[in-house]
Amino acid sequence: MTNLYPLIFKSIYKNKLWGGRKLFSHLDKDIPLRMRCGESWELSGLPSDDSVVKNGALAGISLSCLLKDYQEILVGKSLYTRFGNRFPLLVKFIDAEDDLSIQVHPDDVLAGINCDSPGKTEMWYVIQADPGATLIAGFNRPVSAAMCRERFQAGQVDDILNRHAVAAGDVFFLPAGRVHAIGKGVLIAEIQQASDVTYRIHDYDRVDANGSRRALDMDNAIAALDVGVDQDCKIPYQAIPNAPIPLVQCRHFTTNLLTCSETVVRNYVFDSFVIHVCVHGSYAIDYGRGRLEVRRGDCVLIPAVIESVNLETESGFTVLECFIV
Structure with missing residues (x-):
């Protein structure tokens, strides 16, 4: 296999x-x-x-x-x-x-x-x-x-x-x-x-x-329809360079925002696949046994068996990082 x-x-x-x-x-x-x-x-x-x-x-x-x-x-x-x-x-x-x-x-x-x-x-x-x-x-x-x-x-x-x-x-x-x-x-x-x-x-x-x-x-x-009035749908957040920013946390999925200008290490040890949705820039995923180039418009599925990756960039990138816990 x-x-x-x-x-x-x-x-x-x-x-x-x-x-x-x-x-x-x-x-x-x-x-x-x-x-x-x-x-x-x-x-x-x-x-x-x-x-x-x-x-x-x-x-x-x-x-x-x-x-x-x-x-x-x-x-x-x-x-x-x-x-x-x-x-x-x-x-x-x-x-x-x-x-x-x-x-x-x-x-x-x-x-x-x-x-x-x-x-x-x-x-x-x-x-x-x-x-x-x-x-x-x-x-x-x-x-x-x-x-x-x-x-x-x-x-x-x-x-x-x-x-x-x-x-x-x-x-x-x-x-x-x-x-x-x-x-x-x-x-x-x-x-x-x-x-x-x-x-x-x-x-x-x-x-x-x-x-x-x-x-x-x-x-x-x-x-x-949910007709409740408590419906503040817009999520406030403050971007911090090179660090994950929580956007959504619900039972169906968790999504972070990563805006990076340098290499960052991400540890994925929570028994879930991870999805990357690249919305800006480009980077490479170094997963130990290889390396994948990613650019804007790409969506990457990182299998659960991969528990740590390096995200390497020269020009910077913005990515949505999604998983289920």
């Missing part, structure tokens, strides 16, 4: 009505010339979109096959016991050239009942935002499910939703049940539970390439 090493997977590109070209211009993604690419899935074990290894001796092998073959060596003993042959996270980049639909994701209980799927808690890191760009996250006042249904069906949504001005480096945490929408002009990295269940609430009466309006799912959306 091949010894595991830090893995990069082939990007899975998603054509979207609202997609643009920033995945090419800002993250060096090799997207088709005429494609309105809204999403690039970098790490996914979903049966419909199973990531395939791009680098090294395991190139061409899918994530689901790796997990079946390597089990706890890949993801950690406790996580393999908890999730089995289902990889628990999904990582993607999202380019919103136009507003996304207003939507909500269910929690584990509702998603399990409706779709035999995990729920979807997620976080966003804003990589780039055009001047004046905004996004929606949560409500700005106390609301009820009945009020939400009435406003959503009438298309009168703006006065109850919390709209945030955004800039590069902003971080938002969106537990399952929190209403949200990415606004036009925003490029983000998204880390989420491995689920593709979305309940669309409002879509601005847009039509697809066939002239049809996209379906809404009001009943399930209302059932999934």
